[in-house]
Amino acid sequence: MKFIDEYQNSELAKGLAREIANHSTKPIRLMEFCGGHTHAIMRYGIRQLVPRTVEMRSGPGCPVCVTATSDLDKAIALAQLPGIIITTFGDMIRVPGSYSTLQQAKAEGADVRVVYSTLDALEIAKANPKRSVVFIGIGFETTAPTIAASITKAYQETVENFYVLSLLKLTPPVMRALLNLGEVKLDGIIGPGHVSVIIGSSPYEFIPKNHNIAFAISGFEALDILLCIDKLVRQIESGHPKVEIAYSRGVRPEGNAKALELMNEAFEVDDANWRGIGVVSQSGLKINEKYRRFDAEKAFAALLRFSPSDEPASESKGCRCGDILRGVATPLECKLFGGLCTAEHPVGPCMVSSEGACAAYCQYESPRDSENFGGRI
Amino acid sequence: MCLAIPVRVVSIEGDEAEAEIGGVKRRVSIVLTPEVRVGDYVLLHTGYAIGVVDEAEAEETLKLLEEIARLSEVHR
Amino acid sequence: MSDAILLAHGSGGRLSHELVKAKLLPFLANPMLNRLDDSAIFEANGRLSFTTDSYVVNPIFFPGGDIGKLAVCGTVNDLSMSGSKPAYLSLSLIIEEGFSLGELDLILQSVKTSAEEAEVIIITGDTKVVNRGQADKLFINTSGIGIIPDGVDISGANARAGDKVILSGTVGDHGIAVMTQREGLKFSVPVESDCTPLNKLVAQMLQVSTKIHCLRDPTRGGLATTLNEFAQQSNVGIIVEEDRIPIAEGVRAACELLGFDPVYVANEGKLVAIVEPDDADRILATMKENPYGRNAAIIGRITNDYAGKLIMKTKLGSSRIVDMLTGELLPRIC
Numbered sequence: 148m149k150f151i152d153e154y155q156n157s158e159l160a161k162g163l164a165r166e167i168a169n170h171s172t173k174p175i176r177l178m179e180f181c182g183g184h185t186h187a188i189m190r191y192g193i194r195q196l197v198p199r200t201v202e203m204r205s206g207p208g209c210p211v212c213v214t215a216t217s218d219l220d221k222a223i224a225l226a227q228l229p230g231i232i233i234t235t236f237g238d239m240i241r242v243p244g245s246y247s248t249l250q251q252a253k254a255e256g257a258d259v260r261v262v263y264s265t266l267d268a269l270e271i272a273k274a275n276p277k278r279s280v281v282f283i284g285i286g287f288e289t290t291a292p293t294i295a296a297s298i299t300k301a302y303q304e305t306v307e308n309f310y311v312l313s314l315l316k317l318t319p320p321v322m323r324a325l326l327n328l329g330e331v332k333l334d335g336i337i338g339p340g341h342v343s344v345i346i347g348s349s350p351y352e353f354i355p356k357n358h359n360i361a362f363a364i365s366g367f368e369a370l371d372i373l374l375c376i377d378k379l380v381r382q383i384e385s386g387h388p389k390v391e392i393a394y395s396r397g398v399r400p401e402g403n404a405k406a407l408e409l410m411n412e413a414f415e416v417d418d419a420n421w422r423g424i425g426v427v428s429q430s431g432l433k434i435n436e437k438y439r440r441f442d443a444e445k446a447f448a449a450l451l452r453f454s455p456s457d458e459p460a461s462e463s464k465g466c467r468c469g470d471i472l473r474g475v476a477t478p479l480e481c482k483l484f485g486g487l488c489t490a491e492h493p494v495g496p497c498m499v500s501s502e503g504a505c506a507a508y509c510q511y512e513s514p515r516d517s518e519n520f521g522g523r524i
Numbered sequence: 525m526c527l528a529i530p531v532r533v534v535s536i537e538g539d540e541a542e543a544e545i546g547g548v549k550r551r552v553s554i555v556l557t558p559e560v561r562v563g564d565y566v567l568l569h570t571g572y573a574i575g576v577v578d579e580a581e582a583e584e585t586l587k588l589l590e591e592i593a594r595l596s597e598v599h600r
Numbered sequence: 601m602s603d604a605i606l607l608a609h610g611s612g613g614r615l616s617h618e619l620v621k622a623k624l625l626p627f628l629a630n631p632m633l634n635r636l637d638d639s640a641i642f643e644a645n646g647r648l649s650f651t652t653d654s655y656v657v658n659p660i661f662f663p664g665g666d667i668g669k670l671a672v673c674g675t676v677n678d679l680s681m682s683g684s685k686p687a688y689l690s691l692s693l694i695i696e697e698g699f700s701l702g703e704l705d706l707i708l709q710s711v712k713t714s715a716e717e718a719e720v721i722i723i724t725g726d727t728k729v730v731n732r733g734q735a736d737k738l739f740i741n742t743s744g745i746g747i748i749p750d751g752v753d754i755s756g757a758n759a760r761a762g763d764k765v766i767l768s769g770t771v772g773d774h775g776i777a778v779m780t781q782r783e784g785l786k787f788s789v790p791v792e793s794d795c796t797p798l799n800k801l802v803a804q805m806l807q808v809s810t811k812i813h814c815l816r817d818p819t820r821g822g823l824a825t826t827l828n829e830f831a832q833q834s835n836v837g838i839i840v841e842e843d844r845i846p847i848a849e850g851v852r853a854a855c856e857l858l859g860f861d862p863v864y865v866a867n868e869g870k871l872v873a874i875v876e877p878d879d880a881d882r883i884l885a886t887m888k889e890n891p892y893g894r895n896a897a898i899i900g901r902i903t904n905d906y907a908g909k910l911i912m913k914t915k916l917g918s919s920r921i922v923d924m925l926t927g928e929l930l931p932r933i934c
Binding site: 191286 | 783784785786849852853856858861914915916917918919920923926927930931932933934
């Protein structure tokens with residue numbers, strides 16, 4: 148498959164691995180922001196290909212993991228209203244809110260349908276004119292323009308029964324908040340590749356400027372991630388952090404103007420509640436005045452049995468998802484990991500979501516982390 | 525946030541296109557990439573093309589990686 | 601007769617008998633079934649195997665097959681995986697009121713064709729009809745009886761260090777063919793379900809070797825789940841080379857688009873064999889001569905290290921532990 152297979156070439160991977168080892172003289176800590184990167188790093192065993200001087204930590208870039216419990220509760224409450232069809236990406240189905248999951252609601256009779264695209268959700272709305280179709284809008288800037296496009300399309304085509312629950316979040320503000328918290332010392336950040344296709348590279352300038360942290364935007368194939376790590380190591384070793392694009396076939400410095408225009412058309416920036424972090428100012432997207440009639444939260448506020456509140460419910464005792472999302476701890480350091488919290492019986496969102504750090508660790512555990520490791524295979 | 529796959533644009537009709545990868549086909553929206561042409565590769569995320577793949581840059585990157593592989597062997 | 605199934609068709613009265621005579625027997629007739637007694641009677645010598653499975657696939661018609669074909673092949677294959685020669689099947693239908701008789705014909709034709717190919721006969725059956733909304737169109741249960749030849753001892757607990765792991769063909773065809781036809785996930789794919797009876801392939805393998813330790817068909821949960829089962833049952837480690845796993849391009853592409861790992865996607869016409877190393881090449885060659893084994897490959901080996909675990913070696917030289925599938929396969933956006 149073009150633009151995928153070439154970036155999995157094992158000879159070139161070995162070359163990059165050697166290159167990184169040649170240049171890395173001191174221990175450094177890198178954070179990959181994006182859940183897709185957490186997944187890819189595990190899938191390709193990147194940790195085994197880089198020298199032990201390079202430590203890697205996962206960040207809060209899993210849109211499902213950072214959805215506030217109260218927001219999940221809203222989605223589940225909507226699902227339980229009569230006549231509603233909930234359409235959602237697959238990632239959301241099993242994540243626990245305060246008292247249930249969308250999957251549980253479905254088992255109890257709610258009409259919850261997994262879709263690949265908002266286009267499918269719109270089709271469902273058109274095919275069921277007497278029902279209200281609510282799309283659960285999770286995601287970051289990669290997904291935001293697609294959801295904006297579905298709202299403007301519904302507006303143009305006067306689809307009366309389509310609604311979106313906007314739980315969209317923004318990347319640079321949460322990075323700012325995390326770095327300002329200063330809980331974990333980072334030397335470099337592996338930047339989210341597809342978010343950056345939309346927003347470009349300039350929104351990240353504050354990272355090297357204000358925090359002296361190296362930054363490079365990475366693609367998702369093995370060679371992309373290794374190339375990104377190589378660039379970060381060089382920046383760190385030279386003492387000159389900056390913003391670099393290590394995914395030039397996808398990311399332009401100016402981003403995607405049309406996509407940004409559509410986001411501005413349908414949304415306005417608002418404060419948002421991040422699970423494990425709390426309220427981060429100006430870090431989320433709400434549907435704006437012009438398109439308010441598509442806002443599920445407004446449309447169904449009167450019917451929901453509780454008033455939507457921003458108060459975060461408490462996490463289960465011992466769950467360290469918050470710490471893991473902020474890079475303060477790794478899944479292995481959570482006492483529940485592998486014991487009370489497993490992929491089969493997840494406690495927190497990091498284990499449920501397929502790109503959550505804990506799920507990735509479970510699914511793709513490296514033999515090096517396992518007690519059995521006795522040497523190279 | 526992240527799962528976007530490079531697919532080839534086979535035909536365009538208005539703000540939709542037929543895209544293909546490995547023989548798998550799907551109708552996709554190109555409202556976010558109105559400049560796209562038939563034969564281009566786009567990054568497909570949840571049914572929308574979010575960006576056009578820059579093939580020249582892709583080539584450059586591979587050349588760079590080949591250079592790195594060659595040089596790192598020498599410097600070991 | 602009406603053109604849809606009515607509740608009365610399942611009540612045991614005249615309409616039920618009409619249904620059997622006019623619809624079922626024409627497809628399934630054989631001397632044992634034709635007697636239409638409450639139970640079928642047969643004689644058998646030696647060790648017998650017995651299995652049962654229910655089929656609730658949605659949609660019931662998919663590229664490469666339908667629920668009828670699946671119901672026969674699935675049970676034939678379960679029997680084959682113990683090394684048995686499948687002999688007799690039962691066929692139970694639970695039909696939703698209003699189900700199209702035209703569609704029932706198509707499914708029964710599939711049952712007939714598959715049974716003929718597998719050389720099994722359906723000797724007993726049952727039909728029930730439930731109210732509209734109480735069954736998703738059609739559910740089928742088949743149970744099967746097979747005869748195990750002397751000397752054959754195949755079990756998930758028999759794997760030993762040094763054994764080789766052979767996979768009979770491409771992974772993920774069935775799961776992708778079915779899932780991409782569902783509302784909300786529709787893609788046009790050049791992929792058909794691999795639904796197939798494997799008993800002849802197994803018989804040919806058993807003919808050339810007595811050193812086959814384990815056999816299983818990786819259905820729900822995919823290759824990774826089956827290999828984990830073997831690893832746990834035999835208390836061994838299994839190391840698989842990821843780039844040796846055969847996969848059709850369309851399946852690989854669909855998995856990339858939906859965010860699936862192909863080793864977790866269901867198969868309905870593939871088997872995994874764990875065999876002694878000396879016989880591996882010979883068994884592989886025999887498999888490749890069978891159309892259902894033409895893409896067979898040795899994909900890994902058994903070790904005493906990492907007992908109970910499946911290790912996947914990437915072509916980049918790294919490796920990772922791959923667990924069983926948990927929950928269901930869901931498309932992801934991240």
